[in-house]
Amino acid sequence: MTKRKLVIVGNGMAPGRMLEHLFEATDQYDVTIFNAEPRVNYDRIMLSPVLSGEKTYADIIIHGEGWYAEHGITLHQGDKITEIRRHERKVISEKGVVAEYDKLVIATGSNPFIIPVPGSDLPGVLAYRDLDDTDGMIAASEAGGRAVVIGGGLLGLEAAAGLKMRGMDVTVIHLMPTLMERQLDSSAGYLLQKELESRGIDVRCEANTKQSLGSDKVEGVELADGTVIDASLVVMAVGIRPNVALAQEAGLEVNRGIVTDATMKTSDPNIYSVGECVEVGGMVYGLVAPLYRMAKVAAEHLAGPSDAAFAHAETPTKLKVTGCDLYSVGDFAEGEGREDIVLRDAQRGTYKRVILKNNKLIGAVLYGDVADGAWYNQMLVSGEDVSEMRDTLIFGQAYQGGGSVDPLAAVAALPDDAEICGCNGITKGMIVTAITGKGLTSLAEVRAHTKASASCGTCTGLVEGIMGITLGDDFVIPAAQGMCGCTTHSHGFVRRMIKAKELKSIPAVMQELEWTTAEGCAKCRPALNYYLVADWPGEYVDDQQSRFINERVHANIQKDGTYSVVPRMFGGMTTPDELRAIADVADKYNIPSVKVTGGQRIDLLGVKKEDLLPVWADLNAAGMISGAAYSKGLRTVKTCVGTDWCRFGTQDSTGLGIKLEKALWGSWAPAKLKLAVTGCPRNCAEATCKDIGIICVDSGYEIVYGGAAGLHIQGTTMLGKVATEEEVMETVCALTQYYRETGFYLERIYKWAERLGYDHIKEVIYENLDERKAFAERFAYSQKFAQVDPWAERVAGAEAHEFSPMATLNMEAAE
């Protein structure tokens, strides 16, 4: 009996596995393989260890030459099929070989996606797909220099780690905000980035490649923001595209991939397809597990009648970078009825999150501690009810029945030289030494001996934590109120840790301080965003999605969803031209109410959101900027007319108010900040109930602060008297900065002053001239980044999505 002819186009892992299954079942086929690559079947997913030098090509061969001989396979290496003649059941190769088939399997795999930017065809720009690419990278690495890897997904990061191990300097450019965003959530992405950075890999997220530079060969990469990174090697690892050209020319049904039914049969009943080139059930696959399942299904149908069918299943992802342990499987998106369980261990740098729905596990993301990945996957596949072990599920298989989280882990993880008390420069080591050396047992004693937490007190929680670790059960840590339901840590603890551990992003804070939710809430996110803005000026990128709407659109939302707009009038002074422009704007945009505010400003109420940009553009054109009437930050400096006009005026209160407002505008603070400068003690500008007030007297200026005239009413307290305007400016800036650095989010200045003590603040800001100067300098530095008119930025196109609807329809909704 003559055997049937099976021809396979492609010699990758999927057809290799298919043949293994086929030969187990039957020997009815004569097999011919055409392979465009000049080599036998090797394990493509092990290319990363080859790149890093941990394995060689010989180690990753799956089928050696002997295997092909043993099964009587004709293997055409380095010869590519260029045409399928379906009506003749023949394939024709580049070298002119013609092969007839009874059954044909197309396994052409995928092509790397090369982003269409200038310079992508320069020598030295490589993809990362096969052994030739790997060899090319190894050769390039021998010359040393810097490699730029474009793409922070699985493949790109493996390439980056491998090239680093080969001794190159490596920069990873990634378009999205976090690495491997398809497989990881932002917390795990943060940990991964930190690990890679600790190995000396430069990671740049939200970076868009503009072009590869160079004339004869690649010399660098230019980003969309104009940054140029020198590079002798550029690796593109931005994704793959199913290789469908051959099937398409043959007239087979092709969509994203070659379309097959669940038996892996294409639109031609004599042609099957397996591997990355396939689209089955509307999905294309790039990980090996589903490809192997395709191989098994195709083999069964080739061997004889079978009811085998390919079904979609979640595939766990792992990164093959030695020392970076991560694992993700299933669905970790948000959805109806889903519950998250999150466990973070800052000391070990681990993050675990499992997602439950209807008491069943539907997804897991693990970083650092992946030992239980398989266990979670098993529960996911079996769909078993996990309600019995819900409470301990997150601790893993070994902990069923026990396990607890240590709230002090983050404190314990701090190195001895971490600065705990910023006011007095006291490190963790100094506190521990004092406690053990002097036998201290109470917070008061620790304060007395070390000065830690004796000044502004923000670090009290941390000092108590250190006492807890050092003294064990002998010290009971007083319970502080957590910031919100997402954490048991207090505002003070979090603020101090942001500095001590140099945490510079919201995911970093949430991970290192063991947040119990994945993304925080509307209470903690704006607070963290403020702390990071205040603590890392020029470094931290403001997270707009963690700001309340008023600060996001720079206007105040009203009860009907319209906005109010207040232009800045420095010191409460305006001009006929400004007033005309305001009147014109009110007419032009049918603004229903125009109101004079208590802070000496004009408020345009009832502006429609889509009118905000044109309203601002018109106000900008008349020289006005945002009045920040919506901000947790500097609002207004109110003044009286002073010596300009008033017969009682003692100083130029208007001029000083304008100077102060010019220095302070744009600054963010824990809560709103309102100032006033009054020209004499008659107090027409109402300085004595403001957050900070200046009372002009004949001999100088009294600086007062901590007033309140809201729910709570209280007069200000004297900070001190100074002789010159320059001293007023420096002292007010220093006071504001001290408040900015140590205030808790939404804590007005009078509450902050009560917490720290008015005497203490006076000592730091008024009496200690060096401190005053240092605070004022830090404020001035921060203002370099803060004094940008948000209206002008948005009129110029920033955050455009905020201001217009996505679409306007006119459809009847189905009832």
Next chain:
Amino acid sequence: MNMQTTTWVEVGTLSDIPRQGARCVKNGEMTIAIFRTTQDDVFALEDKCPHKNGPLSQGIVHDGCVTCPLHNWVISLSTGTAQGADEGETRTFPVKLDGETVLLGL
């Protein structure tokens, strides 16, 4: 019998919506907020808090919920129901992605 038919309408692309944010679709008198989560899932709610009709599209998005900008009610993106002790429900709409395209079911 009341026949229910869903018409899928293209309203834009996924990248039009910021992560952890929302965009509005105006449909006649009604405004529908389309939310995008960190994981690139999309949800659609009528842009009205069950409490005092606050525009939910302007709220902070976190862990599958949005916090209303007016009085901090927390509304589930998937079910439209108020969380915690508050009681109320916002109308939801089916929404799906076809590649990058956002389709709203009306």
